[in-house]
Amino acid sequence: MFSLSLALYSGLLTSSMSSLSPYWFIVYFALIAGGKDPQNNDQSHQEHLSRLMNTLEQHHIRNEHITVFWADGESPEPDRKLPSTQKTSHYWVVEDTPWEDWFAKESLLANTRWEQVSVFPAKRSALRQWFKSISAKLKPNDSLVLAVTDHGRPDPKGAWQTSIELWGEALKVEELYQDLQLLPTQVSIQLWMSQCFSGGFARLSTMDSRVCGAFSSASNRPAYGCFTLPSAPSVEGHFLKFTEGLKQGGRLDQASRWAVEHDITPDTPHLSSDAFVRRIVRERSEALGIPEGHLIDAALPVLNQLSVEQQQIVKTITNTSLRFNLGLTHSYTRVSILNKQINELIYSLKAWHTQWKNLLYQAKLRLLKQAPIDAFTQKRKHRRRSQKKARLQRWINRALKRGKEGRRGLLKELHQKVSRAETLLDQLKTIEASLWRIGTLYAGLAAKDILTEHDYGLWRKMKSCEARSILQPHRNERQTRSRKRDNTQFATDFQSFNELQTEVESLRPGYIAFQYRERSRASRLEVRSLDYGSPLWAVDLQVGDLIESINRSALNYTGQVREMIALHPIGEWIKIKRRRDGKVRSIHIPVVGAPLSPPPPLKGEPIPPLSLDPILEDKKVDYLISGGRPTLLYFWSTWCQECLRVAPQIQAWAQAHDIQVLAITTEDPHLVRAVNHSSPLPFTIFHDRNREASRLFRADLQNHREAVFIYLDVERRFIERGIGLGQKGPKTIELLFDN
Incomplete structure (x- = not known):
């Protein structure tokens, strides 16, 4: 997601410049594209800008009416990263290993030049200066479109105060609001934003009545599909799909609906009016203590009383359901049920993917440690990386043919499991995003009966702003759109829920x-x-x-x-x-x-009851944890020498901070008693007979090979997790007590 900023001035969107209408007005586009820095400003950013420039040219936008805010502007210094060359066939063998650097290509940087247009750096100061200069040209009823395709930052507090990455700086929601005040009051301002967490800028519509917009993602979600490279095929995300929809309809609302139906990435396209009504629904459902689905479904209009606008929304819901093979999505409650099921599949698949990836990593290390690395480097003290890479590549090819990875085909089989899990995970995330889109559309259908009279007035004003024309569709484009609407055939690459369930289960180790x-x-x-x-x-x-x-x-x-x-x-x-x-x-x-571990508790959440049996003393673990003292859960094993070695230091550290320590093991109680008789552990010991606590806190000692610590406060709330011993106490946890 890049940032480029293009400002363009065009005459009204008529098919002929000679036939002026009484509704003539001027539209300015400010397309912001900063890219952050040369290493993050990808080649795809230039491609996005080029496609948009072609679209503007097709709609008779003259070059002299275009101003570009791109990266470092007209500076001769490199400002973007060129696409990397094709990776070798067995690159995956060294990926994520210490030898990956041998195969990594040095980043090639280039300078971007734009012909026949004015170019300024993507800086807040340059944007403010342009706002001041353009203000003198703006007349009542004119429009200003801010189109952003850039990197974005989330709000550190998890709220709506997100930001756009410009060139070496960030632009927050509040800062953009202040800058927009430099513009005349009677100008319509339309936002088109495709960066991560762009939905935070939807709040501008409630801060300034002139503003409305379309966004690629909610304020708490990243955006996907923005890195289309000319060197390799990839999925087109929100920016390019929105551009395509704008050519079809010429308006924000129509382009956003097009993106909702056709963007097959985990983007969540929506409008400022959508974000507004979803926020009101969430606040009302919390105040009334009822689920959002009950509130929305009760307010849905009767089908035979739908307005033309509402009929278009229902068609979009139906088309999206068909596109993503969702089956029947006849209510918000049904969408919520499907969303819960999909999220459960995502959680399961992430667990299996993690296990397969760990096994693959260990298998790759085992293979690469057999390679004569010293022979590749010692003959010439300063052997070039390309030579080392070539020799290692030849060795890997021979090793895979001979089955040196431990069993012929083992490494490839593990790699296939990981690749299949990643592909399926992408599909599940996209389906989850499509359900978010449909839920948002249902909230818009119910807006009239949910919103107060004042809020409904604000919402209608946003809808009116979103329906203003930006580009005039060509006649052949209108005819094509009409034919598509009348003869729609949806071919979907997405599997049904039952098929997805079977696929996920097939990846269970x-x-x-x-x-x-x-x-x-x-x-x-x-x-x-x-x-x-x-x-x-x-x-x-x-x-x-x-x-x-x-x-x-x-x-x-x-x-x-x-x-x-x-x-x-x-x-x-x-x-x-x-x-x-x-x-x-x-x-x-x-x-x-393989058993599926329950989701670990979030920091600050109380932990569930633990099924642990005392081994040496008849004490109840839940009674001890709720005894009014902070608790340190100490996961250990008799074969783990490192676990036993750190026990005295952990005891001293815990006593100094008045923390009780409960030792938890999955080993047989008879074995634990025998070992503890010869080497007593200075803690109360419990047996995790079904390994429920170990799975809950991800405390698998066969992976970590050292003790795992969980710190709970006096109210049983999970505070921090640590693995191994730090300077005085458990790693990470001891930092809570530095002061």
């Missing part, structure tokens, strides 16, 4: 419901605990057993079992060779789906 530790250089596994309720209680497997092979494959490296089980089909059985008391026996155990 396999899981064996027991905990283990690797011994003897990972050639054996020692069973440390069995999950309660797991099917392993029905087979001959016990705590302390040693596992020597799985499906006749010897255990050769750390993490091999996790990879094999994750990739094994769920519901099928695997054969393991286990050793007990010197005797070896083969048994079959089932692979189940």
